[in-house]
Amino acid sequence: MLRSGALRLCAPGVLRGPRRSAAPPTRESRPPPRSFASEVIRVDLSLPNPSWSKDMRLLFDQFMKKTEDGSWKRLPSYKYVSPQRTEVKTFFPDGKPVKEDHMPQAQLFPRSLEEGLGFEYAMFHNHVENRTVCIFQGGPYLQGASGFLHGGAIATMMDSTLGVCALTAGGVAMTANLNINFRRPIPLCSVVVINSQLDKVEGRKLFVSCNVQSVDGKTLHSKATSLFVKLNPKEV
Numbered sequence: 001m002l003r004s005g006a007l008r009l010c011a012p013g014v015l016r017g018p019r020r021s022a023a024p025p026t027r028e029s030r031p032p033p034r035s036f037a038s039e040v041i042r043v044d045l046s047l048p049n050p051s052w053s054k055d056m057r058l059l060f061d062q063f064m065k066k067t068e069d070g071s072w073k074r075l076p077s078y079k080y081v082s083p084q085r086t087e088v089k090t091f092f093p094d095g096k097p098v099k100e101d102h103m104p105q106a107q108l109f110p111r112s113l114e115e116g117l118g119f120e121y122a123m124f125h126n127h128v129e130n131r132t133v134c135i136f137q138g139g140p141y142l143q144g145a146s147g148f149l150h151g152g153a154i155a156t157m158m159d160s161t162l163g164v165c166a167l168t169a170g171g172v173a174m175t176a177n178l179n180i181n182f183r184r185p186i187p188l189c190s191v192v193v194i195n196s197q198l199d200k201v202e203g204r205k206l207f208v209s210c211n212v213q214s215v216d217g218k219t220l221h222s223k224a225t226s227l228f229v230k231l232n233p234k235e236v
Protein backbone atom coordinates (compact mmCIF):
# COMPACT_ATOMS: atom_id res chain seq x y z
CA MET A 1 0.00 0.00 0.00
CA LEU A 2 1.44 3.37 -1.01
CA ARG A 3 1.74 5.90 1.78
CA SER A 4 0.50 9.38 1.03
CA GLY A 5 3.82 10.95 2.11
CA ALA A 6 5.65 9.16 -0.67
CA LEU A 7 2.93 10.05 -3.13
CA ARG A 8 3.20 13.77 -2.29
CA LEU A 9 6.98 13.77 -2.34
CA CYS A 10 7.59 11.93 -5.60
CA ALA A 11 4.51 12.54 -7.69
CA PRO A 12 2.63 15.72 -6.73
CA GLY A 13 0.74 15.60 -10.03
CA VAL A 14 -1.19 12.48 -9.14
CA LEU A 15 -3.03 14.29 -6.38
CA ARG A 16 -4.62 16.52 -9.02
CA GLY A 17 -6.06 13.55 -10.85
CA PRO A 18 -5.04 11.01 -13.45
CA ARG A 19 -3.10 11.79 -16.62
CA ARG A 20 -5.22 12.36 -19.65
CA SER A 21 -2.80 11.19 -22.34
CA ALA A 22 -3.90 8.37 -24.64
CA ALA A 23 -4.05 5.00 -22.88
CA PRO A 24 -0.51 4.50 -21.60
CA PRO A 25 0.28 1.01 -20.35
CA THR A 26 -0.15 0.58 -16.62
CA ARG A 27 0.44 -2.19 -14.14
CA GLU A 28 -2.10 -4.95 -14.15
CA SER A 29 -2.38 -8.39 -12.72
CA ARG A 30 -2.14 -11.24 -15.13
CA PRO A 31 -2.32 -14.96 -14.65
CA PRO A 32 1.12 -16.54 -14.47
CA PRO A 33 2.57 -18.89 -17.08
CA ARG A 34 1.46 -22.51 -16.95
CA SER A 35 4.59 -23.57 -15.12
CA PHE A 36 3.36 -21.87 -11.94
CA ALA A 37 0.70 -22.96 -9.54
CA SER A 38 -2.68 -21.86 -10.83
CA GLU A 39 -3.53 -19.54 -7.92
CA VAL A 40 -0.38 -17.39 -8.38
CA ILE A 41 -0.91 -13.95 -9.94
CA ARG A 42 1.80 -12.24 -12.00
CA VAL A 43 2.26 -8.44 -11.84
CA ASP A 44 4.67 -6.56 -14.09
CA LEU A 45 6.41 -3.94 -11.91
CA SER A 46 8.11 -2.22 -14.86
CA LEU A 47 4.92 -0.41 -15.80
CA PRO A 48 3.80 3.02 -14.56
CA ASN A 49 2.10 3.35 -11.19
CA PRO A 50 0.68 6.41 -9.40
CA SER A 51 3.96 7.09 -7.57
CA TRP A 52 5.78 7.83 -10.83
CA SER A 53 6.56 11.50 -11.35
CA LYS A 54 5.81 13.40 -14.56
CA ASP A 55 9.46 13.07 -15.65
CA MET A 56 9.35 9.32 -15.10
CA ARG A 57 6.16 8.99 -17.15
CA LEU A 58 7.49 11.18 -19.96
CA LEU A 59 10.70 9.18 -20.22
CA PHE A 60 8.81 5.92 -20.09
CA ASP A 61 6.56 7.08 -22.93
CA GLN A 62 9.60 8.18 -24.96
CA PHE A 63 11.21 4.77 -24.59
CA MET A 64 7.97 2.97 -25.34
CA LYS A 65 7.94 4.86 -28.66
CA LYS A 66 11.42 3.47 -29.37
CA THR A 67 10.08 -0.06 -28.96
CA GLU A 68 7.68 0.42 -31.86
CA ASP A 69 10.22 -0.41 -34.60
CA GLY A 70 11.55 -3.38 -32.62
CA SER A 71 15.04 -1.95 -32.01
CA TRP A 72 14.34 -1.51 -28.28
CA LYS A 73 12.47 -3.88 -26.00
CA ARG A 74 10.99 -3.13 -22.62
CA LEU A 75 12.14 -5.69 -20.07
CA PRO A 76 9.32 -6.77 -17.79
CA SER A 77 9.97 -7.36 -14.10
CA TYR A 78 7.52 -9.74 -12.57
CA LYS A 79 6.27 -10.12 -9.08
CA TYR A 80 4.41 -13.31 -8.25
CA VAL A 81 1.75 -13.12 -5.61
CA SER A 82 0.16 -16.16 -4.09
CA PRO A 83 -2.10 -16.52 -1.06
CA GLN A 84 0.87 -17.79 0.98
CA ARG A 85 3.72 -15.57 -0.23
CA THR A 86 4.87 -12.62 -2.27
CA GLU A 87 7.93 -12.97 -4.48
CA VAL A 88 9.86 -11.45 -7.31
CA LYS A 89 11.36 -14.24 -9.36
CA THR A 90 12.83 -12.91 -12.57
CA PHE A 91 12.66 -10.13 -15.11
CA PHE A 92 12.59 -12.41 -18.13
CA PRO A 93 9.48 -12.30 -20.30
CA ASP A 94 8.90 -16.04 -20.11
CA GLY A 95 8.45 -15.56 -16.38
CA LYS A 96 10.32 -18.70 -15.41
CA PRO A 97 12.03 -18.68 -12.02
CA VAL A 98 15.82 -18.72 -12.10
CA LYS A 99 16.04 -21.38 -9.42
CA GLU A 100 13.82 -23.09 -6.93
CA ASP A 101 13.59 -20.91 -3.84
CA HIS A 102 15.36 -21.94 -0.72
CA MET A 103 13.49 -19.24 1.14
CA PRO A 104 9.85 -18.50 0.43
CA GLN A 105 10.25 -14.87 1.56
CA ALA A 106 13.19 -14.15 -0.76
CA GLN A 107 12.65 -11.21 -3.13
CA LEU A 108 14.71 -9.42 -5.72
CA PHE A 109 16.23 -6.61 -3.62
CA PRO A 110 15.32 -3.60 -5.82
CA ARG A 111 11.73 -4.84 -5.97
CA SER A 112 11.36 -5.52 -2.28
CA LEU A 113 10.13 -2.11 -1.06
CA GLU A 114 6.60 -0.80 -1.21
CA GLU A 115 5.39 1.03 -4.28
CA GLY A 116 6.81 4.55 -4.54
CA LEU A 117 9.03 4.33 -1.44
CA GLY A 118 12.10 2.64 -2.84
CA PHE A 119 13.27 1.68 -6.30
CA GLU A 120 10.89 2.60 -9.11
CA TYR A 121 12.38 1.68 -12.45
CA ALA A 122 11.90 0.30 -15.92
CA MET A 123 14.53 -1.08 -18.25
CA PHE A 124 14.81 -1.15 -22.02
CA HIS A 125 17.30 -3.17 -24.03
CA ASN A 126 18.68 -2.72 -27.51
CA HIS A 127 19.79 -6.15 -28.77
CA VAL A 128 21.68 -4.77 -31.78
CA GLU A 129 23.79 -2.32 -29.78
CA ASN A 130 23.93 -4.44 -26.60
CA ARG A 131 22.76 -1.49 -24.54
CA THR A 132 20.43 -1.40 -21.57
CA VAL A 133 18.80 1.80 -20.35
CA CYS A 134 17.17 2.09 -16.95
CA ILE A 135 14.91 4.97 -15.99
CA PHE A 136 15.02 5.22 -12.22
CA GLN A 137 13.16 7.20 -9.58
CA GLY A 138 14.59 6.66 -6.11
CA GLY A 139 12.01 7.08 -3.34
CA PRO A 140 12.19 8.46 0.21
CA TYR A 141 13.34 5.18 1.82
CA LEU A 142 16.60 5.39 -0.17
CA GLN A 143 17.99 8.48 1.57
CA GLY A 144 21.67 8.76 2.35
CA ALA A 145 22.92 12.33 2.87
CA SER A 146 19.91 14.48 3.74
CA GLY A 147 17.73 14.95 0.66
CA PHE A 148 19.86 12.73 -1.56
CA LEU A 149 20.01 9.10 -2.59
CA HIS A 150 22.20 6.70 -0.65
CA GLY A 151 25.30 5.63 -2.59
CA GLY A 152 24.41 2.00 -1.98
CA ALA A 153 21.01 2.54 -3.59
CA ILE A 154 22.67 4.12 -6.63
CA ALA A 155 25.14 1.24 -6.75
CA THR A 156 22.25 -1.22 -6.57
CA MET A 157 20.58 0.25 -9.60
CA MET A 158 23.85 0.53 -11.51
CA ASP A 159 24.66 -3.12 -10.70
CA SER A 160 21.15 -4.17 -11.73
CA THR A 161 21.31 -2.30 -15.04
CA LEU A 162 24.83 -3.55 -15.79
CA GLY A 163 23.71 -7.04 -14.76
CA VAL A 164 20.71 -7.00 -17.03
CA CYS A 165 22.92 -5.77 -19.90
CA ALA A 166 25.40 -8.60 -19.24
CA LEU A 167 22.71 -11.23 -18.73
CA THR A 168 20.74 -10.22 -21.79
CA ALA A 169 23.83 -10.15 -24.00
CA GLY A 170 25.75 -13.09 -22.58
CA GLY A 171 23.63 -15.32 -20.35
CA VAL A 172 23.61 -15.88 -16.60
CA ALA A 173 26.52 -14.04 -15.01
CA MET A 174 27.46 -12.57 -11.64
CA THR A 175 29.13 -9.29 -10.77
CA ALA A 176 32.83 -9.93 -10.14
CA ASN A 177 33.93 -6.30 -10.06
CA LEU A 178 32.07 -2.99 -9.85
CA ASN A 179 33.97 0.27 -9.91
CA ILE A 180 31.93 3.44 -9.31
CA ASN A 181 32.73 7.13 -9.34
CA PHE A 182 30.08 9.27 -7.68
CA ARG A 183 30.36 12.73 -9.22
CA ARG A 184 27.19 14.62 -8.27
CA PRO A 185 24.54 13.66 -5.68
CA ILE A 186 21.10 12.58 -6.85
CA PRO A 187 18.17 14.39 -5.20
CA LEU A 188 15.67 12.07 -3.57
CA CYS A 189 12.66 11.37 -5.79
CA SER A 190 14.28 12.80 -8.89
CA VAL A 191 14.52 10.73 -12.05
CA VAL A 192 17.80 9.67 -13.60
CA VAL A 193 18.75 7.70 -16.68
CA ILE A 194 21.26 4.86 -16.43
CA ASN A 195 22.86 4.06 -19.77
CA SER A 196 24.83 0.82 -19.91
CA GLN A 197 26.64 -0.98 -22.69
CA LEU A 198 28.53 -4.17 -23.25
CA ASP A 199 32.09 -3.06 -24.07
CA LYS A 200 33.97 -6.32 -24.50
CA VAL A 201 33.64 -10.09 -24.15
CA GLU A 202 36.65 -12.29 -23.32
CA GLY A 203 35.64 -15.90 -22.90
CA ARG A 204 33.36 -15.99 -19.82
CA LYS A 205 34.18 -12.37 -18.95
CA LEU A 206 31.74 -9.61 -19.86
CA PHE A 207 32.96 -6.03 -19.46
CA VAL A 208 30.07 -3.62 -19.05
CA SER A 209 30.06 0.12 -18.30
CA CYS A 210 27.41 2.68 -17.47
CA ASN A 211 26.74 6.26 -16.53
CA VAL A 212 23.95 7.92 -14.57
CA GLN A 213 22.64 11.21 -15.90
CA SER A 214 19.88 13.65 -15.12
CA VAL A 215 16.84 13.60 -17.39
CA ASP A 216 18.04 16.67 -19.32
CA GLY A 217 21.46 15.05 -19.77
CA LYS A 218 23.22 18.07 -18.27
CA THR A 219 24.38 16.43 -15.04
CA LEU A 220 26.61 13.38 -14.91
CA HIS A 221 25.85 11.89 -11.50
CA SER A 222 27.91 8.70 -11.59
CA LYS A 223 29.97 6.42 -13.81
CA ALA A 224 30.94 2.78 -13.46
CA THR A 225 32.85 0.01 -15.10
CA SER A 226 32.20 -3.60 -14.24
CA LEU A 227 33.16 -7.18 -14.87
CA PHE A 228 30.57 -9.93 -14.99
CA VAL A 229 31.65 -13.56 -15.16
CA LYS A 230 29.39 -16.05 -16.87
CA LEU A 231 28.54 -18.92 -14.61
CA ASN A 232 29.36 -22.48 -15.37
CA PRO A 233 26.07 -23.91 -16.74
CA LYS A 234 26.20 -26.65 -14.09
CA GLU A 235 26.04 -23.98 -11.35
CA VAL A 236 23.05 -22.09 -12.76
Ligand SMILES: CCCCC/C=C\C/C=C\C/C=C\C/C=C\CCCC(=O)SCCNC(=O)CCNC(=O)[C@H](O)C(C)(C)COP(=O)(O)OP(=O)(O)OC[C@H]1O[C@@H](n2cnc3c(N)ncnc32)[C@H](O)[C@@H]1OP(=O)(O)O
Pocket residue numbers: 089090091098108159160161162163164167172173174175176177203204205227229230231232235236
Ligand atom coordinates in the same frame (compact mmCIF):
# COMPACT_ATOMS: atom_id res chain seq x y z
C1 LIG B 1 23.03 -18.78 -8.86
C2 LIG B 1 23.31 -17.35 -9.23
C3 LIG B 1 22.30 -16.70 -10.08
C4 LIG B 1 22.87 -15.41 -10.62
C5 LIG B 1 21.83 -14.40 -10.98
C6 LIG B 1 21.15 -14.84 -12.20
C7 LIG B 1 20.01 -14.33 -12.60
C8 LIG B 1 19.33 -13.26 -11.85
C9 LIG B 1 18.03 -13.05 -12.43
C10 LIG B 1 17.39 -11.96 -12.21
C11 LIG B 1 18.03 -10.84 -11.51
C12 LIG B 1 17.65 -9.64 -12.21
C13 LIG B 1 18.35 -8.50 -12.22
C14 LIG B 1 19.63 -8.27 -11.54
C15 LIG B 1 20.75 -8.71 -12.35
C16 LIG B 1 22.00 -8.61 -11.94
C17 LIG B 1 22.48 -7.74 -10.86
C18 LIG B 1 22.85 -8.48 -9.63
C19 LIG B 1 24.16 -9.20 -9.80
C20 LIG B 1 24.77 -9.41 -8.46
O1 LIG B 1 24.60 -8.65 -7.57
S1 LIG B 1 25.76 -10.75 -8.23
C21 LIG B 1 26.19 -10.64 -6.50
C22 LIG B 1 27.58 -10.13 -6.22
N1 LIG B 1 28.53 -10.98 -6.80
C23 LIG B 1 28.97 -12.09 -6.21
O2 LIG B 1 28.56 -12.45 -5.16
C24 LIG B 1 30.01 -12.86 -7.00
C25 LIG B 1 30.95 -13.64 -6.08
N2 LIG B 1 31.98 -14.22 -6.89
C26 LIG B 1 31.83 -15.40 -7.51
O3 LIG B 1 30.86 -16.13 -7.31
C27 LIG B 1 32.94 -15.84 -8.40
O4 LIG B 1 34.11 -15.18 -8.10
C28 LIG B 1 32.59 -15.64 -9.91
C29 LIG B 1 31.36 -16.46 -10.27
C30 LIG B 1 32.36 -14.16 -10.21
C31 LIG B 1 33.77 -16.13 -10.74
O5 LIG B 1 34.18 -17.38 -10.21
P1 LIG B 1 34.48 -18.62 -11.15
O6 LIG B 1 35.08 -19.68 -10.29
O7 LIG B 1 33.30 -18.99 -11.96
O8 LIG B 1 35.54 -18.07 -12.18
P2 LIG B 1 37.06 -17.66 -11.93
O9 LIG B 1 37.35 -17.24 -10.53
O10 LIG B 1 37.91 -18.76 -12.52
O11 LIG B 1 37.20 -16.34 -12.85
C32 LIG B 1 36.97 -16.42 -14.25
C33 LIG B 1 37.79 -15.33 -14.89
O12 LIG B 1 37.37 -14.06 -14.36
C34 LIG B 1 38.47 -13.38 -13.70
N3 LIG B 1 37.96 -12.69 -12.51
C35 LIG B 1 37.10 -13.16 -11.60
N4 LIG B 1 36.85 -12.25 -10.68
C36 LIG B 1 37.55 -11.16 -11.02
C37 LIG B 1 37.68 -9.87 -10.46
N5 LIG B 1 37.01 -9.51 -9.36
N6 LIG B 1 38.46 -8.98 -11.08
C38 LIG B 1 39.13 -9.31 -12.22
N7 LIG B 1 39.03 -10.53 -12.80
C39 LIG B 1 38.27 -11.43 -12.21
C40 LIG B 1 39.45 -14.51 -13.36
O13 LIG B 1 40.75 -14.02 -13.21
C41 LIG B 1 39.27 -15.42 -14.55
O14 LIG B 1 39.96 -14.82 -15.65
P3 LIG B 1 40.81 -15.69 -16.68
O15 LIG B 1 39.83 -16.70 -17.29
O16 LIG B 1 41.33 -14.72 -17.68
O17 LIG B 1 41.85 -16.37 -15.87
